Amino acid sequence: EAGVTQSPTHLIKTRGQQATLRCSPISGHTSVYWYQQALGLGLQFLLWYDEGEERNRGNFPPRFSGRQFPNYSSELNVNALELEDSALYLCASSLAYERAGVADTQYFGPGTRLTVL
Amino acid sequence: QKEVEQNSGPLSVPEGAIASLNCTYSDRGSQSFFWYRQYSGKSPELIMFIYSNGDKEDGRFTAQLNKASQYVSLLIRDSQPSDSATYLCAPHLAGSARQLTFGSGTQLTVLP
Numbered sequence: 762e763a764g765v766t767q768s769p770t771h772l773i774k775t776r777g778q779q780a781t782l783r784c785s786p787i788s789g790h791t792s793v794y795w796y797q798q799a800l801g802l803g804l805q806f807l808l809w810y811d812e813g814e815e816r817n818r819g820n821f822p823p824r825f826s827g828r829q830f831p832n833y834s835s836e837l838n839v840n841a842l843e844l845e846d847s848a849l850y851l852c853a854s855s856l857a858y859e860r861a862g863v864a865d866t867q868y869f870g871p872g873t874r875l876t877v878l
Numbered sequence: 879q880k881e882v883e884q885n886s887g888p889l890s891v892p893e894g895a896i897a898s899l900n901c902t903y904s905d906r907g908s909q910s911f912f913w914y915r916q917y918s919g920k921s922p923e924l925i926m927f928i929y930s931n932g933d934k935e936d937g938r939f940t941a942q943l944n945k946a947s948q949y950v951s952l953l954i955r956d957s958q959p960s961d962s963a964t965y966l967c968a969p970h971l972a973g974s975a976r977q978l979t980f981g982s983g984t985q986l987t988v989l990p
Contacts, residue, residue, distance in 0.1 A: 794977055804922070804966070806977040817977060851921050866912065867978060869921040 763788065765854050765870035773876045774842050782837040782873045786854030792816075793835040794855070794867060795827060799848040807850075810835050842877045849874050881905065884967050884981035892989050897954040899984050901967030904948065908969040911943060911950045912978060916964045925952070925965075957988040 766785045774780050786793050795807040806819040810829035818825075824840040833854075839846055853867040883902045891897045901911075910929050914922035928934045928941040928950065940953040950969070954961055964985045968978040 796980075803982040804980040806979070809977050819977070849921075866924060866927060868924065869914075872921045 765852055765868055767850075767852050767870040767873050769873060770871070771874050771876070773878065775878050776842055776844060778842050780839045780842060780846075780875055782839075782850050782852075782875070783834065784837070784852030784854075784870060785834045786852075787868055790854035790856055790868075791833050792855045792865075793829055793833065794853040795835070795837050796851045796853065797821075797848045798851060798872075799845070804851065808837065839875070844877050847875060847877045880981075881979050882967060882969060882981035884965075884984045886982055887985040888987055889984055890987045890989055891957050893957060893959060895957050895988075897957045897961065897986055897988070899952040899954070899965045899967075899986065901950045901952075901969075901981055902948055903950070903967075903969045905969065906945070906948060908945075908948075910970040911941070912968040912970070913939075913941060913952045914966040914968060914980075915961075916966055916983065918963075922966055954986075957986075959988045959990050962987045 765787055768783045792811040794809050796804045797807055798804050807821055808827050809817045813829050827837040829835045849872045851872045852870045855865040855867045881904050912927045913925040915925050916922045926936045926939055926941050928943045931943050931945055934941045938955045942951045964983040966983045967981040
């Protein structure tokens with residue numbers, strides 16, 4: 762069974778540009794999560810999509826946005842790139858349901874390393 | 879107070895020893911707890927999860943949960959150099975929708 766896939770592996774942009782990162786979840790998973798991991802820092806939650814809708818977002822500015830397509834794949838867009846956006850962007854997926862308040866397991870993709878010059 | 883706290887390490891243990899990794903969390907409503915391992919430059923990979931108080935064993939790994947003390951730990955028996963990585967604790971905090979809140983991780987080095 763294929764895992765979560767992300768593209769591109771690496772992305773180099775300059776300040777002010779826009780970046781688009783893509784994620785395909787594990788087959789059968791309908792929830793997609795995006796996390797940012799800056800160098801030396803922990804994983805910070807960015808966005809959660811489920812059934813095509815944005816369900817929750819972390820403490821990030823509006824220039825971080827995304828969407829989920831009917832096939833459950835997802836795209837993260839970062840506008841007006843800043844130097845501090847340089848980080849590893851991780852996508853995770855899980856099954857749709859949450860059993861009695863217990864979170865379902867999230868499986869991570871290999872990540873996209875974004876470098877802003 | 880941080881929502882999830884882990885000793886950043888580095889924690890060094892000799893090969894074959896037991897490595898003990900600890901995590902405390904602030905939200906008493908948390909019900910599920912995940913441990914991930916992350917090698918340098920790679921994405922996190924799930925080791926195991928635990929929902930109920932007590933111990934849960936999976937091969938060389940044992941997760942321990944004490945909800946009253948808001949404490950979860952991961953024991954690695956017969957540590958191997960290949961276990962050298964950063965270990966991330968991720969409680970699912972009540973009211974946080976379904977994203978996980980990650981600790982900053984504990985860096986483990988197993989010395990041959």
